[in-house]
Amino acid sequence: xxxxxxxxxxxxxxxxxxxxxxxxxxxxxxxxxxxxxxxxxxxxxxxxxxxxxxxxxxxxxxxxxxxxxxxxxxxxxxxxxxxxxxxxxxxxxxxxxxxxxxxxxxxxxxxxxxxxxxxxxxxxxxxxxxxxxxxxxxxxxxxxxxxxxxxxxxxxxxxxxxxxxxxxxxxxxxxxxxxxxxxxxxxxxxxxxxxxxxxxxxxxxxxxx
Amino acid sequence: xxxxxxxxxxxxxxxxxxxxxxxxxxxxxxxxxxxxxxxxxxxxxxxxxxxxxxxxxxxxxxxxxxxxxxxxxx
Numbered sequence: 001x002x003x004x005x006x007x008x009x010x011x012x013x014x015x016x017x018x019x020x021x022x023x024x025x026x027x028x029x030x031x032x033x034x035x036x037x038x039x040x041x042x043x044x045x046x047x048x049x050x051x052x053x054x055x056x057x058x059x060x061x062x063x064x065x066x067x068x069x070x071x072x073x074x075x076x077x078x079x080x081x082x083x084x085x086x087x088x089x090x091x092x093x094x095x096x097x098x099x100x101x102x103x104x105x106x107x108x109x110x111x112x113x114x115x116x117x118x119x120x121x122x123x124x125x126x127x128x129x130x131x132x133x134x135x136x137x138x139x140x141x142x143x144x145x146x147x148x149x150x151x152x153x154x155x156x157x158x159x160x161x162x163x164x165x166x167x168x169x170x171x172x173x174x175x176x177x178x179x180x181x182x183x184x185x186x187x188x189x190x191x192x193x194x195x196x197x198x199x200x201x202x203x204x205x206x207x208x209x
Numbered sequence: 210x211x212x213x214x215x216x217x218x219x220x221x222x223x224x225x226x227x228x229x230x231x232x233x234x235x236x237x238x239x240x241x242x243x244x245x246x247x248x249x250x251x252x253x254x255x256x257x258x259x260x261x262x263x264x265x266x267x268x269x270x271x272x273x274x275x276x277x278x279x280x281x282x283x
Binding site for chain 1: 228231234235237238239241242243245246247248249250251253254
């Protein structure tokens, strides 16, 4: 069992006592936070923050997937890049993006028995595209087709899912070690090492094993 | 073959303005998550998120103004 202790007056200026946060098993909490945003906090009993993280992080991811037509997450582009750099960031989101790993290398266009074409890499064969004006063009591959078809929402959706993955890394750190405590500002004339009354100078959240 | 017409070019600034709205949910989400990783209680989280979000919006506005100024000078 581990605890994080926030210095007195940090979150609640009206109270003089430090705030203790039960982190339970930080490694398990961090793993759960990676599997699903907010799950690690729910495991620690920090339900409010868990819900907030789930709504913000998973909501950002879901919105990105929606505006990107569900095609903005895939792990690789066959013959082009063995790993898509955006996927490294999206991987921070855990379980919701793991289907892309199962689809990695599925470049023959055959649907996965369970997942179908969900999170599958774009086909590398020329693709016909009929735009809203009725003009028919041939795009060099499926990624080009998606980009033209949804422009500019494909890029926006990708950015949303990438940021959701990066935000979840912050959530994992919070589940593991508690909140990152910002040092209180020094008063005028206060020197290094001196403590402001009622605060802990330069303190971070203390983790007790 | 489809090509951009004069009407498309005329609507491009409008498209840019519409695209800016997609930044708002992102600013809200990033502000709340960053604030929540620095506090434990809901009230300080919300206070921090509002200040953080305001800073981001001001930064974006200054950046857009700078770009507009550069465009005029060019």
